Amino acid sequence: MENGNRELEINSSGPIIRIQDVTKTYSADKSTLHALKNVSLDINKGDIYGIIGMSGAGKSTLVRCLNFLETPTSGTVTVGGKDLSKLSEKELRKTRMNIAMIFQHFNLLMQRNVIDNICFPLTIAGMGKKEARKRAEELLQIVGLEDKAKVYPSQLSGGQKQRVAIARALANNPEILLCDEATSALDPQTTKSILALLKDINAKYGITIIIITHEMSVVQEICSHVAILDNGSLAESGRVIDIFSSPKTKEARKLVLDDGEKIAIMKSRHCIRIVFTENSSFEPVIGNMILEYKSPVNILYADTRNINGTARGEMILQLPEKEETAQKMIEYLKERKLAVEEVEGYVD
Amino acid sequence: MWTKEITDMLVQGVYDTLYMTIVSTLMGYVLGLPMGIALAVTDKKGLRPNSVIYKMLDIIVNIIRSVPFLILLIVLIPLTKAIVGKSYGSSATIVPLVIAAAPFIARMVESSIQEVDKGVIEAAQSMGAGLFTIIWKVLLVEARTSLIVGVTIATGTILGYSAMAGVVGGGGLGDIAIRYGYYRYQTDIMLVTIILLIVLVQILQGIGMMLSKKLDRRKIK
Ligand SMILES: Nc1ncnc2c1ncn2[C@@H]1O[C@H](COP(=O)(O)OP(=O)(O)O)[C@@H](O)[C@H]1O
Ligand SMILES: [Mg+2]
Numbered sequence: 001m002e003n004g005n006r007e008l009e010i011n012s013s014g015p016i017i018r019i020q021d022v023t024k025t026y027s028a029d030k031s032t033l034h035a036l037k038n039v040s041l042d043i044n045k046g047d048i049y050g051i052i053g054m055s056g057a058g059k060s061t062l063v064r065c066l067n068f069l070e071t072p073t074s075g076t077v078t079v080g081g082k083d084l085s086k087l088s089e090k091e092l093r094k095t096r097m098n099i100a101m102i103f104q105h106f107n108l109l110m111q112r113n114v115i116d117n118i119c120f121p122l123t124i125a126g127m128g129k130k131e132a133r134k135r136a137e138e139l140l141q142i143v144g145l146e147d148k149a150k151v152y153p154s155q156l157s158g159g160q161k162q163r164v165a166i167a168r169a170l171a172n173n174p175e176i177l178l179c180d181e182a183t184s185a186l187d188p189q190t191t192k193s194i195l196a197l198l199k200d201i202n203a204k205y206g207i208t209i210i211i212i213t214h215e216m217s218v219v220q221e222i223c224s225h226v227a228i229l230d231n232g233s234l235a236e237s238g239r240v241i242d243i244f245s246s247p248k249t250k251e252a253r254k255l256v257l258d259d260g261e262k263i264a265i266m267k268s269r270h271c272i273r274i275v276f277t278e279n280s281s282f283e284p285v286i287g288n289m290i291l292e293y294k295s296p297v298n299i300l301y302a303d304t305r306n307i308n309g310t311a312r313g314e315m316i317l318q319l320p321e322k323e324e325t326a327q328k329m330i331e332y333l334k335e336r337k338l339a340v341e342e343v344e345g346y347v348d
Numbered sequence: 349m350w351t352k353e354i355t356d357m358l359v360q361g362v363y364d365t366l367y368m369t370i371v372s373t374l375m376g377y378v379l380g381l382p383m384g385i386a387l388a389v390t391d392k393k394g395l396r397p398n399s400v401i402y403k404m405l406d407i408i409v410n411i412i413r414s415v416p417f418l419i420l421l422i423v424l425i426p427l428t429k430a431i432v433g434k435s436y437g438s439s440a441t442i443v444p445l446v447i448a449a450a451p452f453i454a455r456m457v458e459s460s461i462q463e464v465d466k467g468v469i470e471a472a473q474s475m476g477a478g479l480f481t482i483i484w485k486v487l488l489v490e491a492r493t494s495l496i497v498g499v500t501i502a503t504g505t506i507l508g509y510s511a512m513a514g515v516v517g518g519g520g521l522g523d524i525a526i527r528y529g530y531y532r533y534q535t536d537i538m539l540v541t542i543i544l545l546i547v548l549v550q551i552l553q554g555i556g557m558m559l560s561k562k563l564d565r566r567k568i569k
Binding site: 110124 | 475481563
């Protein structure tokens with residue numbers, strides 16, 4: 001992948017994307033809607049940056065400001081050292097070739113076959129037909145669809161369509177890949193495989209990836225950093241590992257613990273957080289503990305996967321109501337060299 | 349009483365009708381396609397919103413479309429004379445046919461283009477595609493099926509208009525139907541021309557629909 005547009009790299013020192021005080025308002029008739037309110041965020045090269053929030057929080061608006069599909073009402077977006085608002089239309093188009101984008105509904109050309117879809121951005125960039133085809137075949141290999149070159153998008157599954165979209169997005173060797181709910185139309189299994197592909201692309205080509213999602217599991221699966229968008233404002237941002245272990249804001253807490261809303265059924269208020277270090281094989285520990293004390297525990301929150309390469313997981317457990325058993329369990333876990341810490345406020 | 353002259357006349361009628369219809373459709377698209385694209389692009393929600401250009405085109409299209417074809421035919425006689433040199437015969441009929449068809453074609457093109465998925469357009473923009481690339485490689489390609497259906501409808505309509513031109517000696521099957529059926533009460537000849545008109549429309553529609561289906565890649569074969 002050497003014949004690409006590497007201009008941004010040269011100009012950039014510091015974050016590859018800098019969002020400064022970006023506000024976006026939509027006015028309809030008499031009312032104005034603040035889709036984004038003074039959002040500032042730095043994204044560094046090579047990050048997989050998640051932007052999470054509820055539906056209508058402004059995620060799509062924010063990501064569309066990053067390639068100026070949407071022009072901010074105020075504030076600046078700097079990509080690779082270039083203030084996008086200062087670019088001429090031609091320069092902006094050139095810059096966009098370096099900021100690829102994939103979408104929830106794939107947005108493939110339905111009347112063109114797979115290989116022509118992938119050739120499309122290459123011809124926009126001015127590449128000759130033959131060369132473009134060769135490059136497109138290479139890209140199909142990267143996404144594992146070598147045998148689908150002549151097939152039309154309507155004949156592909158959702159996951160395959162997204163793979164074509166990813167191949168198309170990578171065509172001009174972008175430095176940045178924007179993903180707007182790229183897995184939201186896919187089933188969990190396919191989601192996993194697409195996320196794995198994105199992670200692979202990030203690792204292999206060093207492409208900075210911005211992932212818009214409303215699902216915490218997506219952030220947990222591949223993001224190194226996350227920003228939480230709430231009602232147009234940035235609630236919190238930082239490393240995923242930090243936000244997961246100590247969410248500071250109410251919004252972050254709500255998202256991190258979203259799955260735990262059904263907790264109230266178990267009456268005990270006795271909760272602990274256990275942190276797994278590099279070497280602990282944790283699953284048998286919990287399982288064995290339950291077997292040993294013949295009493296269930298409630299897993300309120302678990303990140304049993306590795307967070308972005310750091311083998312550190314954690315779990316928040318709600319222990320049995322019976323104090324004696326609870327204490328024994330804490331002992332049991334401590335004996336197995338797990339960091340145990342009592343936590344409050346997870347159960348009402 | 350069915351003579352060779354009558355057969356020859358009907359063959360000539362079919363030929364003239366096809367000639368007027370096909371040439372007018374083609375020229376109608378030469379004018380109407382860019383107009384339709386311009387309407388879709390300058391629309392409020394288009395790629396380059398421009399209310400001045402949009403309104404101008406919109407008014408022109410609406411004015412011409414609201415004039416009944418028969419009246420347009422008569423109103424345009426001076427223009428037709430200036431262009432073709434005479435105001436009767438099939439070549440002369442092409443002038444009012446094109447002028448009547450172009451705005452109607454423009455509207456169909458506009459609506460075909462508006463049907464194109466906004467997401468696909470956005471994807472092209474995100475790749476750095478310019479306006480003309482998007483028009484040629486996205487809008488016209490993605491709207492292909494709908495555009496061909498439009499051509500089919502336009503052809504049928506223009507064929508109908510061309511028959512109407514028979515009233516002023518426009519040539520073709522309509523001319524024959526009016527001369528024989530209306531002025532001479534030869535109902536049999538009129539019936540034959542009507543059947544020929546119906547068959548022509550059916551054939552043209554059939555070809556159009558088949559093409560649009562064949563070229564549509566959205567459906568799994
Ligand atoms: N083009 C637009 N015109 C008017 N309102 C819009 C437009 N795009 C988005 N909005 C509004 O801005 C808010 C944020 O939208 P969006 O960024 O799509 O949210 P999310 O992607 O987080 O679901 C919503 O209230 C939405 O209705
Ligand atoms: Mg969205």
